[in-house]
Amino acid sequence: MKTADQQPSPAPSFFSAGLAARTRAADIVINGSTVAYWTYEPIQATPDTRTILVIHGFRGDHHGLLRVADQLPEMRIIMPDLPGFGSSAAFVSGKHSVEQYGTFVTDFMAALGLGPDTVLLGHSFGSIVAAHFVATHPGTVTPLILINPIAAPALEGPKGIMTKLAVLxxxxxxRLPRPLGLALLRSPLIVRGMSEAMAKxxxxxxxxxxxGQHHAYFSAFANRESLLESFTASVSGHVAEVAGKLSLPVLLVAGEKDEIATLPDQHRLAALLPDGVLKVIPGVGHLIHYETPGPAAGFIRSFLKDHPA
Incomplete structure (x- = not known):
C-alpha cells in the first residue's frame, strides 16, 4: 500500500487560479458571421491598465495566447477567434485574406467601441494581419505589439521548400473527398509532428x-475552403512589406531559435521600422506564447509603460 509520500505528484497547472475569474465569453454577429470572443478583465485596474486586442496565429484560436493573458492580470485583454477558426464561423462572403481580416478588425473594434488607445497585439499570422491593418488604418490603435512576427516572405529563402510542400x-x-481531406488535415500524426518540430x-x-493544446485546438476550423484561403494568406504576406508605414511605436518579441520567423529576419525587420524595438527571448522558437509567456509579458508591460495611452 502506497503512503502519501509515495503518491505521484499532480500534473502541473500552466494557468493561474485567478484566470477563470477574469474570463468573460461572448458572441457577436459581424457582417452575418457569428464571432466568439473572450474578455479577460484586470484583477484591479491601475493607471497602467490598457485594453489589448489580440489577433492569434494560423490554425490557432484564443487558447494559444492564454498563458500570456494570464501573465498580465492588470490588463484588459480581448481575444476573438478569427472568422473560420475556433468557435467563430467563416466569413459569409469574401476570401479569408489579410485584407478581409483587416476589415474584420475594423468592424470588431467598432462593434465593441474600442478606440485609438487600444493596443493591438498579433502573433505569427496575426502579426501580418495586425501590421497590414495598422498600415492601412493609421491612428486606429497605439501601440503595436508583434510576437513571433512573420518578418520575411515565406516562399523565399531556406524555408521556402517546406512552405511549398505545405501549400501542396x-x-x-x-480537393480530396471531404472525409479524406478532413482526415488528412486533422491527422494526429501530422499535428504531433508539427508540434514536436516547433517546441524547443x-x-x-x-x-x-x-x-495537448495543439491536438485540442489545431483542428478547430470552419471548413477546408476557408482554411486553404487563410493558409494562402499566411504565406503570401509578411510584416516587412508594410514596415515603413508603421509610424507608431512597435514592439517585436522574437524567439532565438524560431525556424519559421528567423532571428536574422527579425533584425532586418526592426531596422525597417520607423519606431521599433526588438526583444529576443533565448532558447525558444515559434511558441513564445506557450513556452515563455512570462518574459513576453514582461516586455509587453515595460513597453506599455514607455508608451502610455
Whole structure:
C-alpha cells in the first residue's frame, strides 16, 4: 500500500487560479458571421491598465495566447477567434485574406467601441494581419505589439521548400473527398509532428501541455475552403512589406531559435521600422506564447509603460 509520500505528484497547472475569474465569453454577429470572443478583465485596474486586442496565429484560436493573458492580470485583454477558426464561423462572403481580416478588425473594434488607445497585439499570422491593418488604418490603435512576427516572405529563402510542400498539403486536403481531406488535415500524426518540430523546451510536462493544446485546438476550423484561403494568406504576406508605414511605436518579441520567423529576419525587420524595438527571448522558437509567456509579458508591460495611452 502506497503512503502519501509515495503518491505521484499532480500534473502541473500552466494557468493561474485567478484566470477563470477574469474570463468573460461572448458572441457577436459581424457582417452575418457569428464571432466568439473572450474578455479577460484586470484583477484591479491601475493607471497602467490598457485594453489589448489580440489577433492569434494560423490554425490557432484564443487558447494559444492564454498563458500570456494570464501573465498580465492588470490588463484588459480581448481575444476573438478569427472568422473560420475556433468557435467563430467563416466569413459569409469574401476570401479569408489579410485584407478581409483587416476589415474584420475594423468592424470588431467598432462593434465593441474600442478606440485609438487600444493596443493591438498579433502573433505569427496575426502579426501580418495586425501590421497590414495598422498600415492601412493609421491612428486606429497605439501601440503595436508583434510576437513571433512573420518578418520575411515565406516562399523565399531556406524555408521556402517546406512552405511549398505545405501549400501542396493544404491544396490536396481541399480537393480530396471531404472525409479524406478532413482526415488528412486533422491527422494526429501530422499535428504531433508539427508540434514536436516547433517546441524547443526540454521540460517534459510543458511539452506534454503544448502537444495537448495543439491536438485540442489545431483542428478547430470552419471548413477546408476557408482554411486553404487563410493558409494562402499566411504565406503570401509578411510584416516587412508594410514596415515603413508603421509610424507608431512597435514592439517585436522574437524567439532565438524560431525556424519559421528567423532571428536574422527579425533584425532586418526592426531596422525597417520607423519606431521599433526588438526583444529576443533565448532558447525558444515559434511558441513564445506557450513556452515563455512570462518574459513576453514582461516586455509587453515595460513597453506599455514607455508608451502610455
Amino acid at each position: 498539403y493544404y491544396r490536396l486536403a481541399a 523546451t526540454a521540460d517534459t510536462d510543458l511539452r506534454r501541455f503544448i502537444h
